[in-house]
Amino acid sequence: MRKALLDTDTTSEFLRGNPKVTGKAHEYLHEFGFLTISIITYYEAMHGFLYKDAKKQLANYLAFADKSEIVSFTQRSARLSAQM
Numbered sequence: 001m002r003k004a005l006l007d008t009d010t011t012s013e014f015l016r017g018n019p020k021v022t023g024k025a026h027e028y029l030h031e032f033g034f035l036t037i038s039i040i041t042y043y044e045a046m047h048g049f050l051y052k053d054a055k056k057q058l059a060n061y062l063a064f065a066d067k068s069e070i071v072s073f074t075q076r077s078a079r080l081s082a083q084m
Contacts, residue, residue, distance in 0.1 A: 001031050005071065005084045008041045015057075015064060036069040036084075038077075 006014070006025075013021040014035070025035060042065060049058035071077050 001028065003032065003084050004028065004036065006035055006037050006041065008044045011035075011037055011041055011045065015061065034067060034069050035064075036071060037065075038071050039073050042070050 010021060014025050028035065045061050045065075046058075048054075049061060071080075
């Protein structure tokens with residue numbers, strides 16, 4: 001399995017428990033030990049939860065993010081993300 005960067009929609013489906021996504025995510029977690037998201041995905045989720053004042057979802061997301069690899073957005077990371 002190759003390392004992958006989850007986009008915002010896939011991350012959202014994972015957090016909602018979509019079986020198609022969670023199955024693949026668990027395979028990935030077994031191999032790498034963490035999921036990888038971009039700082040853009042992190043921002044979009046944080047903005048949405050704060051805008052909706054969704055405290056429980058925000059707490060769950062922060063716990064998820066603490067266990068994830070978050071890729072900063074630089075020109076180098078964009079190139080590396082594109083290669084994933």
